[in-house]
Amino acid sequence: MQAYPFFTWRHVFKLDPDREISEETLDAVCTSGTDAVLVGGSSGVTFDNTVELMSRIRRYEVDCALEVSGSEAAAPGFDYYFIPMVLNTSQIDWLSGKQTAALREYGPFIPWETTAAEGYIILNPDAEAARLTGAQTGLDERTVLAHALMADKLMRLPIVYLEYSGRFGDMDLVCKVGSELSGARLFYGGGIDGADKARQAAEAAHTVVVGNVVYDNLEAALQTVRAVKDTFCLLPSKTN
Ligand SMILES: CC(C)=CCC/C(C)=C/CC/C(C)=C/CC/C(C)=C/CC/C(C)=C/CC/C(C)=C/CC/C(C)=C/COP(=O)(O)OP(=O)(O)O
Ligand SMILES: O=P(O)(O)OC[C@@H](O)CO
Ligand SMILES: [Mg+2]
Numbered sequence: 001m002q003a004y005p006f007f008t009w010r011h012v013f014k015l016d017p018d019r020e021i022s023e024e025t026l027d028a029v030c031t032s033g034t035d036a037v038l039v040g041g042s043s044g045v046t047f048d049n050t051v052e053l054m055s056r057i058r059r060y061e062v063d064c065a066l067e068v069s070g071s072e073a074a075a076p077g078f079d080y081y082f083i084p085m086v087l088n089t090s091q092i093d094w095l096s097g098k099q100t101a102a103l104r105e106y107g108p109f110i111p112w113e114t115t116a117a118e119g120y121i122i123l124n125p126d127a128e129a130a131r132l133t134g135a136q137t138g139l140d141e142r143t144v145l146a147h148a149l150m151a152d153k154l155m156r157l158p159i160v161y162l163e164y165s166g167r168f169g170d171m172d173l174v175c176k177v178g179s180e181l182s183g184a185r186l187f188y189g190g191g192i193d194g195a196d197k198a199r200q201a202a203e204a205a206h207t208v209v210v211g212n213v214v215y216d217n218l219e220a221a222l223q224t225v226r227a228v229k230d231t232f233c234l235l236p237s238k239t240n
Contacts, residue, residue, distance in 0.1 A: 004116060006036065006185075006207075010228050011207075011228040011229060012208070013029050013032070014037075014038045014039075014040055014210065015038070015040075015053060015214065016040070017039060025214065026057070027060075029214060033225045036062060037062055038066075039064065039065065039066050040067030042129040045069050046073060047072055064078055065082055066082070068082065069084065076109075081110070081111070081114060083115065083118065085120060085157070087151055088121050088144075089134050091134045116158045116159060117158065118157065118160075119147070119151030119161065121144060121148065121151075121161065122137060122163045123135075123163065123170075123190075125138070127163065127190075128165070148160050148180060148184075149180060151184060152184040156184075159186075160181060160185070162177060163190060165189060165190050165191075166190060168191030168192065169188065174201070174205055175235070178235040185206045185207060187208075188208055189211060193217065194213070194220040194224065195220070195224060195226070198210065199227045199228070201228070202228040204235070205233070205235070206235055208228045
């Protein structure tokens with residue numbers, strides 16, 4: 001597996017183009033010491049609000065990636081592009097159908113060196129992304145592990161993303177998934193509302209994604225950066 005530059009990321013803030021963010025908050029996020037700002041959301045994402053947020057983040061040195069949730073939002077100018085593929089849905093459109101349609105349109109323009117697929121396993125039934133994609137969230141441990149093995153060992157995706165957006169997940173399960181991966185980097189996101197949960201997630205996953213708390217409690221959000229960076233990850237390193 002190629003060592004992508006983002007394999008060193010431990011902490012990431014996810015900002016939603018469909019939500020307002022003040023200059024002060026954006027400044028605090030971009031200068032927080034986070035490894036990257038990931039732009040993405042599951043609804044209301046347009047070309048215009050994506051470009052607007054990107055151009056504001058671009059004033060800072062922090063890495064800036066786009067998680068492409070719809071072909072209309074694919075905008076040039078990001079450091080990296082992440083393409084979600086939902087593994088735990090029976091609706092093939094969300095696994096590969098929409099992505100294939102987008103490749104028909106954008107194929108020749110895609111910066112492949114900086115574009116990577118994410119194998120999404122969505123586990124919070126109340127998340128907008130779960131509803132949208134018809135994700136089968138009530139999975140037992142063996143089935144979650146099987147989805148992760150599919151992504152890592154058969155599809156050889158560079159990222160497995162355990163997504164609990166809006167709710168803190170089962171860290172034992174996250175750690176078990178991470179221990180089974182040999183090539184993919186494990187991203188965890190969902191319900192991190194401060195330093196304590198950030199530390200737990202940082203033990204169990206290679207990369208910790210922090211989203212909604214930026215909008216709800218900026219101070220607590222900022223504390224997650226140090227918490228993640230000071231925590232030893234129990235999983236094997238993916239940086240080499
Ligand atoms: C030069 C140029 C134009 C460059 C760009 C080229 C490029 C890289 C093009 C991309 C081509 C491509 C293959 C695009 C794919 C498009 C596509 C339709 C993908 C489908 C993605 C997908 C499965 C979406 C479903 C929803 C989902 C999983 C979104 C991921 C993000 C997420 C879960 C955010 C959380 O959302 P949020 O709103 O915050 O949720 P809460 O309310 O719970 O907080
Ligand atoms: O917004 P939260 O719950 O922090 O989740 C982060 C991220 O995984 C969302 O895609
Ligand atoms: Mg969100």
